[in-house]
Amino acid sequence: QKSLTAQQKHVEGIADSALARLIDYPWPGNVRELENIMERAATLTQGQKVSLEDLPLNIQNIQGEGQFIEDAVEQTLPLVQVEQSYIRRVLEKLGGNKYQTAQVLGIDRKTLYRKLSEMEGAKSYP
Numbered sequence: 001q002k003s004l005t006a007q008q009k010h011v012e013g014i015a016d017s018a019l020a021r022l023i024d025y026p027w028p029g030n031v032r033e034l035e036n037i038m039e040r041a042a043t044l045t046q047g048q049k050v051s052l053e054d055l056p057l058n059i060q061n062i063q064g065e066g067q068f069i070e071d072a073v074e075q076t077l078p079l080v081q082v083e084q085s086y087i088r089r090v091l092e093k094l095g096g097n098k099y100q101t102a103q104v105l106g107i108d109r110k111t112l113y114r115k116l117s118e119m120e121g122a123k124s125y126p
Helices: 002-006 016-024 031-044 065-074 079-093 098-105 109-124
Strands: none
Touching (some): 016 031, 079 109, 098 109
16 A cells, blocks of 8 residues: 555455465465555556456466366356366476375375376377
């Protein structure tokens, strides 16, 4: 608010999509990181509310579970595509550790390896 007052700028709030991404962001820093990001976003916004586009790209690109499912439904993706995307995300989040990925997914490693093999095969053939 301090910097906005100095700039004679009035921001009324934050858009739901921006708020959802801020909630989904893991926040490795402290409260000052959030304050700095909000100050920057409020300064950059062209509207009355901070929008998703006003946030830094690393926060814009965060997808929490709710957003992931919402996007899948919005795009009416086939279940197999949603499953493959989810497997990729979990595998990436766990640093490629297939054993942990299988545990998190609630499947055995053989099933995970089969699904990964099917995913690789699907990539090879457009």
